[in-house]
Amino acid sequence: MQIEIDEISKEFGTTAALTPVSLSIPSGALVALLGPSGSGKTTLLRILGGLEFPTAGRVLFDGADATALTVQERRAGFVFQSYALFAHMTVFENIAYGLRARPRTTRPPSAEIARRVTKLLDLIQLPDIGARYPNQLSGGQRQRVALARALAIEPRMLLLDEPFGALDARVRKDLRQGLRDIHDTTGLTTIFVTHDQDEAMELADLVVVMSMGRIEQVGRPQDIRARPASAFVRDFISA
Amino acid sequence: MSDISPSRAFRPAATEAPWARITLILAVVAILAVLLFAPLVTVFFEALREGLGASLATLADPQSQSAIRLTLLVAAFAVPLNAVFGVAAAWLITKYSFRGKAVLITLIDIPFSVSPVVAGLCIVLTFGANSWVGSWLVAQGMPVVFAVPGIVMASMFVTFPFVARELIPVMVEQGRAGEEAALTLGASGWRVFFTVTLPNIRWALLYGVLLCNARAMGEFGAVAVVSGKIRGLTATMPITIEMLYNEYSSVAAFTLAAVLALLALVTLALKTLLEWRYADQLAATHRH
Numbered sequence: 001m002q003i004e005i006d007e008i009s010k011e012f013g014t015t016a017a018l019t020p021v022s023l024s025i026p027s028g029a030l031v032a033l034l035g036p037s038g039s040g041k042t043t044l045l046r047i048l049g050g051l052e053f054p055t056a057g058r059v060l061f062d063g064a065d066a067t068a069l070t071v072q073e074r075r076a077g078f079v080f081q082s083y084a085l086f087a088h089m090t091v092f093e094n095i096a097y098g099l100r101a102r103p104r105t106t107r108p109p110s111a112e113i114a115r116r117v118t119k120l121l122d123l124i125q126l127p128d129i130g131a132r133y134p135n136q137l138s139g140g141q142r143q144r145v146a147l148a149r150a151l152a153i154e155p156r157m158l159l160l161d162e163p164f165g166a167l168d169a170r171v172r173k174d175l176r177q178g179l180r181d182i183h184d185t186t187g188l189t190t191i192f193v194t195h196d197q198d199e200a201m202e203l204a205d206l207v208v209v210m211s212m213g214r215i216e217q218v219g220r221p222q223d224i225r226a227r228p229a230s231a232f233v234r235d236f237i238s239a
Numbered sequence: 240m241s242d243i244s245p246s247r248a249f250r251p252a253a254t255e256a257p258w259a260r261i262t263l264i265l266a267v268v269a270i271l272a273v274l275l276f277a278p279l280v281t282v283f284f285e286a287l288r289e290g291l292g293a294s295l296a297t298l299a300d301p302q303s304q305s306a307i308r309l310t311l312l313v314a315a316f317a318v319p320l321n322a323v324f325g326v327a328a329a330w331l332i333t334k335y336s337f338r339g340k341a342v343l344i345t346l347i348d349i350p351f352s353v354s355p356v357v358a359g360l361c362i363v364l365t366f367g368a369n370s371w372v373g374s375w376l377v378a379q380g381m382p383v384v385f386a387v388p389g390i391v392m393a394s395m396f397v398t399f400p401f402v403a404r405e406l407i408p409v410m411v412e413q414g415r416a417g418e419e420a421a422l423t424l425g426a427s428g429w430r431v432f433f434t435v436t437l438p439n440i441r442w443a444l445l446y447g448v449l450l451c452n453a454r455a456m457g458e459f460g461a462v463a464v465v466s467g468k469i470r471g472l473t474a475t476m477p478i479t480i481e482m483l484y485n486e487y488s489s490v491a492a493f494t495l496a497a498v499l500a501l502l503a504l505v506t507l508a509l510k511t512l513l514e515w516r517y518a519d520q521l522a523a524t525h526r527h
């Protein structure tokens with residue numbers, strides 16, 4: 001799905017989290033929102049997911065105005081920074097949650113739900129953990145379960161907030177490839193937030209460098225490396 | 240190296256010396272025995288002083304039965320209503336930011352700082368026959384003061400903070416991510432509440448409800464002012480116990496007191512049982 005961000009601004013009280021930003025994300029791209037904390041990248045991601053609403057501006061999905069769509073109507077697969085798995089449910093129930101939450105008319109029968117959950121567990125290469133509880137999993141396994149749960153609703157896009165933030169360096173590297181593979185398999189427009197320039201440069205097709213609520217530069221990793229648009233971008237990517 | 244003798248017993252940094260440990264333990268045991276255990280034993284001892292028959296005769300008395308019924312009725316109204324209000328208030332305070340939040344938190348705490356007697360008086364002054372609200376209510380045949388509604392209101396006032404106060408710290412710690420995740424997965428607000436919020440707070444809620452229930456059944460001060468102490472009509476168990484005691488019917492007074500204490504012990508036992516029964520689930524759902 002193609003995403004168009006049109007002059008979006010967001011204020012919390014008197015502080016501006018986003019000064020008007022515009023951005024065009026091609027369908028099927030893997031995009032990194034890169035910036036230091038407080039740069040507005042998470043706010044932008046949450047606006048796309050429908051968890052925050054912009055003070056001004058529009059969001060367009062495939063050309064249609066989606067600004068007023070509720071979080072449920074957006075159908076965005078969202079992976080939270082600390083994964084926000086439901087601790088009182090098994091991995092299976094976590095992944096099935098979105099399907100079971102559907103209205104009766106569009107809810108798949110339970111055998112079909114089970115089939116889909118099993119398929120997703122295979123996709124994240126953890127076929128045997130359906131009966132476990134989240135606190136019995138490692139950090140990397142939790143991240144992949146959160147990904148599977150987000151994919152279960154057949155989302156129109158995948159939004160990830162610091163998906164590797166809580167993991168140690170080795171697991172991080174493995175899971176980067178995991179996300180790349182899942183993106184390539186599903187073909188979903190995928191946007192992830194990170195403050196780690198290595199991660200953004202290595203993984204994304206398109207990197208959006210942000211600072212102080214503004215977009216500093218948008219481009220392919222090699223272009224940003226070769227021609228940083230500002231002193232901030234040059235400093236940030238060489239850090 | 241010679242100053243470290245091999246025979247010296249090392250102990251972990253966070254452990255006290257044996258004499259300190261024993262003193263502390265003895266002090267706690269002594270305080271528990273004098274303040275909690277001895278009075279409780281005395282209640283049962285005094286209740287059974289003239290034999291089980293005399294105690295049971297007290298319970299067969301219509302006045303006692305009416306008191307027990309009224310106390311249970313009041314708890315049956317006050318506890319569920321306060322549970323709903325408490326959850327709603329805690330939800331509002333922890334999941335949203337709005338103007339006047341600090342005022343709301345202070346309001347919830349008022350019953351903790353206001354004397355129950357004052358609370359009872361406020362209800363009498365607001366809803367009594369001398370106020371226009373009260374006289375209107377009496378004209379409609381629905382008197383509040385010296386009647387069951389007033390007793391329920393007084394009990395609710397006194398127990399209002401228990402549920403909310405138990406829930407607020409838990410909900411603050413859990414944050415909003417779980418609810419937000421459920422919303423992005425397409426769940427409606429109510430579904431999120433019942434499948435994510437409620438399961439996360441159920442132990443704190445249960446604990447708050449039990450505390451609220453114990454206090455609602457045991458409340459004396461506020462109810463004493465509001466109820467008018469009409470025997471067989473508006474006298475709850477604590478009120479009846481006081482009246483019986485003042486009339487030197489000590490077996491009857493202590494028997495009712497024992498029943499009240501038993502109700503409290505049953506709630507406590509229930510809580511322990513639930514904790515034990517769901518121990519593995521509790522451990523599983525504890526924050527990582």
